[in-house]
Amino acid sequence: MSKELPEWEKAREEFVVQWGSLGTQWGIPRTMAQIHALLMTAPEPMCTDDVMERLEISRGNAHTNLKDLVGWNLVRIITKKGDRKEYFEAEKDVWKIFITISKERKRREIEPAMQLLRDCAARTKEEAVGPGRDFHQQMKDLDEFLSFGVKVADTVISMKHASALQWAMRLLG
Amino acid sequence: MSKELPEWEKAREEFVVQWGSLGTQWGIPRTMAQIHALLMTAPEPMCTDDVMERLEISRGNAHTNLKDLVGWNLVRIITKKGDRKEYFEAEKDVWKIFITISKERKRREIEPAMQLLRDCAARTKEEAVGPGRDFHQQMKDLDEFLSFGVKVADTVISMKHASALQWAMRLLG
DNA sequence: TCACGATTTCACTAAAAACTGAAAATACCG
DNA sequence: CGGTATTTTCAGTTTTTAGTGAAATCGTGA
Incomplete structure (x- = not known):
């Protein structure tokens, strides 16, 4: 049956x-x-x-x-x-699901990565030449990129769905 | 040694x-x-x-x-x-890494998900009432959200780093 | 406080994923 | 061609992760 x-x-x-x-x-x-x-x-x-x-x-x-x-x-x-x-x-509201997942991923995945990048950058800030300097710079570049991404994400996260839509339409238009 | x-x-x-x-x-x-x-x-x-x-x-x-x-x-x-x-x-350029990963994830993760959502929406488009209708709507909502996200991503992906930065600064400012 | 329904934990097992090492295939050079 | 350096594959093994099921714990109402 x-x-x-x-x-x-x-x-x-x-x-x-x-x-x-x-x-x-x-x-x-x-x-x-x-x-x-x-x-x-x-x-x-x-x-x-x-x-x-x-x-x-x-x-x-x-x-x-x-x-x-x-x-x-x-x-x-x-x-x-x-x-x-x-x-x-x-939660069934798609925008809310998106916000929630973004927040959690930021906390669980991005922030630990940034911590590592900062440690590695700090340990090599004296490096003034050659590969050592390049390594330091690479760590800083990655960190800066993620920091910036986090700022953007925080802004979007704090928006109501309608404002985000409006903002995105402007980008696309 | x-x-x-x-x-x-x-x-x-x-x-x-x-x-x-x-x-x-x-x-x-x-x-x-x-x-x-x-x-x-x-x-x-x-x-x-x-x-x-x-x-x-x-x-x-x-x-x-x-x-x-x-x-x-x-x-x-x-x-x-x-x-x-x-x-x-x-690749060492952070912006290029970001673009590359975004493209690949879109192709490998988002597009298959959208395909599934569309199939499920299509199979239930006759549902006019109650839970069946809600299910259909949920599939459509998820699909629309992802489609829109993909459009935004495509726009960003096609930008040079400098333009993207400028655009993001406007958002933050 | 006891009994009972519900939740939580956890030692064990099953399944999946990652890795090894060596053999097979390939590419290049004289 | 034949020899050699390199790449690729893959059967077998190890490691990791997911899932089970039963016992322990919790919490509530009589």
């Missing part, structure tokens, strides 16, 4: 599976990407058991990845009164 | 190692990130054996990752006359 899914649920199934394998290509755990896809397209918040059943994964796996998504601020926990289970709901 | 490295080479060593482990955090193979760091800070082009020796890795590993970097257009092959070895040289 297999449940007959409506057409849109079949498309959703496809979306979840493929989003999962796309995820692995950019270094995101398959399950995490799948859960995110599932929740982004969920009409209602889902609980751990819903996710386990739908993706046929263990409780531990579902739990860990749900909590990781909460840690990325891409998913929030909902509690219903009279029910002590936790339900999970993904 | 261990070779005494100049101070800047010690900093470089640190850079290579740490860039490698940063790399793994954003889904880039450690060795690939290390080789890239090594070449970005190399005074002269290096051959496969140079890289093997410096990073203490096997020939196969060095070879594969060097060629992958060439495939990303982050590294190019240099041949010296009277020497049949291949030498490798990384």
Whole structure:
């Protein structure tokens, strides 16, 4: 006895599976990407058991990845009164998702890199000639570029969707 | 008998190692990130054996990752006359590195995702009500956002560094 | 406080990814 | 051609990461 899914649920199934394998290509755990896809397209918040059943994964796996998504601020926990289970709901607004991911990546990926570049630049600031000087300069160039990129990103992040759109249209126009 | 490295080479060593482990955090193979760091800070082009020796890795590993970097257009092959070895040289200009990575990521990561979103949107375009309609709309929203992002990226990618800077300054100012 | 549903942890296993080393293929030179 | 330096491939191994499932912990209401 297999449940007959409506057409849109079949498309959703496809979306979840493929989003999962796309995820692995950019270094995101398959399950995490799948859960995110599932929740982004969920009409209602889902609980751990819903996710386990739908993706046929263990409780531990579902739990860990749900909590990781909460840690990325891409998913929030909902509690219903009279029910002590936790339900999970993904942010669906595309602009907000973009802002959130940008912030997190900045914090987790860019900032540590900048720290390293600064350390390496500082250690070689006395180098006045030849390869030593070039190395120092390279570290500074990379750092400056990232700093600048972060400033731009911070500006965009602080914008409302509409202002960002308007600004981008000007660039394109 | 261990070779005494100049101070800047010690900093470089640190850079290579740490860039490698940063790399793994954003889904880039450690060795690939290390080789890239090594070449970005190399005074002269290096051959496969140079890289093997410096990073203490096997020939196969060095070879594969060097060629992958060439495939990303982050590294190019240099041949010296009277020497049949291949030498490798990384792009050092930060703006060019940025452009290259943006292009490649667009091609490898964004475009496949957009394809999926379009398929899923197309399969559900008849859905007129309720969750089916919401799903369709979500796919369209994601697709539109990415399309727009790609347009912006294409514009930036086509700019010279100086114009991009000027444009960004206006945003910040 | 006890019982129970829910969450969290974690030792273990499974799967995937990265790396090795040597053999095979290729390119160049006389 | 034949010899040699170099590049490429790939089966096998190691390392890393992801996932399981059951036990431990937590939290709430009776």
